[in-house]
Amino acid sequence: MSELKARPRVKPVGGRWLTNTLGTGGADPPRGFNSFISYWRAQTGVANPACYAAGCPGAGTGGGHVKLAGSAVTALAKFDWWIVPACSRHNKRSSCGSYKAKPGVLAVSVEAGVGDRLRALPAEGKKLIAAFMGKHHL
Numbered sequence: 001m002s003e004l005k006a007r008p009r010v011k012p013v014g015g016r017w018l019t020n021t022l023g024t025g026g027a028d029p030p031r032g033f034n035s036f037i038s039y040w041r042a043q044t045g046v047a048n049p050a051c052y053a054a055g056c057p058g059a060g061t062g063g064g065h066v067k068l069a070g071s072a073v074t075a076l077a078k079f080d081w082w083i084v085p086a087c088s089r090h091n092k093r094s095s096c097g098s099y100k101a102k103p104g105v106l107a108v109s110v111e112a113g114v115g116d117r118l119r120a121l122p123a124e125g126k127k128l129i130a131a132f133m134g135k136h137h138l
């Protein structure tokens, strides 16, 4: 797929609401990197980032998968996955929390492989069903 050749984008997201992507615990880091945070550091040149979440005093020790959306429901319409530096609390696997980014936070785009997207589908599908329950009757 051509999207696999896309170059990483670095985007300032300070002040925006970000929603953790569901079901990304099994995703592999991009080729050439042993972790998502090392990938993020390589793209931004920032060695020791703080956790992206506003009000959090933690260090951004891990790369959290997020979508640029304010809630798990609106995140369903977004297909781009982004990495932000996150502490362990804000990088919980399978969390669907939404947090506001601190000023100056940089997000780095990451290409999700087909397998990664398929693994995320069951969790996202449950959200979709919950969101539309009662609105559509077959």
Ligand SMILES: [Zn+2]
Pocket: 051, 052, 053, 056, 057, 058, 086, 087, 088, 089, 090
């Ligand atoms: Zn945090």
